[in-house]
Amino acid sequence: MSFKGYRRANGGVGTRNFVGLLATVACANEVAQGIANQVKGTVAFTHQQGCCQTPPDLQRVTRTLSGLGCNPNLASVILISLGCEGTDVEEVARAIAETGKRVEILPIQENGGLAKTLAKGSLLAQQMVMEASSLEREVCDDSELVIGLKCGSSDTTSGLAPNPALGLAVERVVAAGGTAVMGEVTEFIGAEHILAGQAKDEATGQRILDLVERMENRAKAAGVDMRGGQPTPGNIKGGLTTIEEKSLGAIAKAGKAIVQDVYEYGERPTVKGLVVMDSPGREPELLTGMAAAGCTVIVFTTGRGAPQGFPFVPVIKVTGNQHTWENMVDHMDMSVHEVIEGTESMPAAGDRIYDTVLSVASGKVTKAEVSGYVKAMDIYVTGPVI
Amino acid sequence: MIRNAIIIDPEDNIATVLRDIAAGGDVVAGCGDEVVTFPALQDIPFGHKVAVRAVAEGETILKYGAVIGAASTGIERGAHAHVHNVVSLRGRGDLNPEQEANQ
Incomplete structure (x- = not known):
């Protein structure tokens, strides 16, 4: 039997085709959700972890965010980072890029706070949704x-x-x-x-x-x-x-x-x-x-x-x-x-x-x-x- | 009579009731083609368990043919079997290791 899914560059098959906005730490949730509220076709993943934890937990957070970004239901990913968290954001980006999908890092501190990061992230997300929308489901x-x-x-x-x-x-x-x-x-x-x-x-x-x-x-x-x-x-x-x-x-x-x-x-x-x-x-x-x-x-x-x-x-x-x-x-x-x-x-x-x-x-x-x-x-x- | 309870495995000493049964009402418990009928001693709510035979204190409670706990007190046939008279044997940080090893 078969279904109609989105085939990704690495061979995985998605059942949905979102641009993912992954908060890399709890303190980035506001921006991830803010962009998701603004830009149709995006989806935010927010959580309470990523800082002031023991190394095994931080490693699990890094591994989990990498896995989420690699999920075939996401066409591409923006990592919303605060800029000082314990999560290994570069490692998350590297793991996601390995699948062949586009991944961007958006650090809130580097961009000057909520409003400026929201504006920059929304424009970036719009562009990425336009890219993702050209992919069609196939059998x-x-x-x-x-x-x-x-x-x-x-x-x-x-x-x-x-x-x-x-x-x-x-x-x-x-x-x-x-x-x-x-x-x-x-x-x-x-x-x-x-x-x-x-x-x-x-x-x-x-x-x-x-x-x-x-x-x-x-x-x-x-x-x-x-x-x-x-x-x-x-x-x-x-x-x-x-x-x-x-x-x-x-x-x-x-x-x-x-x-x-x-x-x-x-x-x-x-x-x-x-x-x-x-x-x-x-x-x-x-x-x-x-x-x-x-x-x-x-x-x-x-x-x-x-x-x-x-x-x-x-x-x-x-x-x-x-x-x-x-x-x-x-x-x-x-x-x-x-x-x-x-x-x-x-x-x-x-x-x-x-x-x-x-x-x-x-x-x-x-x-x-x-x-x-x-x-x-x-x-x-x-x-x-x- | 229409079955209102299920005994999942012939070894089981409890049945799961499939509709609310009032105290004094008949439990009609099916196990494959076999059916046993006995009165409920208390109200047994939908989805809860009733003893299909008398169970002694400390005896294991069987469902799916497997151990789901032990009787913390004697349980009569037709009695509601739940947290008030059945204890778990697993994840018991309140018991010391010797006690747990003995259970």
Whole structure:
């Protein structure tokens, strides 16, 4: 099967064609958002990191921004810099330029502040949007798909219908030669033996177990029962009792696909098929990590109704809860609740998800995109702000 | 009778209810072609769990045929099984390592 995407100079295929305005530090958010508000065809990525952090976190910020800039959904990139941040802005620019796309650095201090940088950046962005607009969608094989998997605001319906249905869609993506990225390592806790058993070999399985141990130790280091944090109060209201229960439902998103490799947060997979990426379960960090890994479509299952999308990667919301489908329909793209009622088969629901991925990849807009519910993003940090 | 709960794996000792069930109402829980019927001892909200057999304190709770936690108190058949009587066994920074190793 195929979809219509934007083929980039380095061979990647985008599902959207934006000029990206990436803030390289929290202090540059105002300018990035200001240009995005002014110039149609641009999109801002803002966050709270990039300064006064420990080196491992700064390196992760640099790697994540590089990955975001390389994402095929961006035709070209302006890095909005303050000029004194800890992020390695030159390295970000170098990594993005390697893909063959245009990248510009716009330092706010060098340009004399907000108003002058806004003016210069807006004119630059206009020119870059004009350049990007000449690219047309072309027919691409579904082996070019790179999809991210996420479940959020889960309840017990998530593990009964949308996650297993998404698992079947993932099996189709993988069978077609495409890529699926699974994160949310917190939500492997209690189910890691099953996922490790799906790894291509013992060493890969062990790396999954190691990621889970690292994440569980971070939670235990707080010295408390993490319940209330994971599962969240909303998960508990929805009937999920423990992280183990949440995890067993969550890993159904992988279907029976083989885990080919394991990556750090925001790292770009170098193999096709299903891969695992280190990340927490929280949306702002998880969705950013998926986009930095090169995902061009994200499928997000939800029980109670999570509205969050991502600035330049379409996020398809799939619920299995009929009440949520009716009550939160302005944020839900599809429902598979009839699987629970017994009036739709699981394979039929999986096929509907796959078809929706192809149509969204070809340009159909998601509820999160049309409502603009995409801005509360961040980059994963594990150390202190110092 | 119309099923209003699902037992995902035959090993499971809890069922997930698919609509609100009032105290005293029948739980009609399906597991594949098998169906078991018993009264709910409390209100069980949509999506929550009900014990399909009596569970002793400390016994593991099984869903999807896998361990999702342990009973912190005895749970009767038909009782609501949730955070008030089921504890997690993972990510427990509140337990010392020896205690955790013993669980």
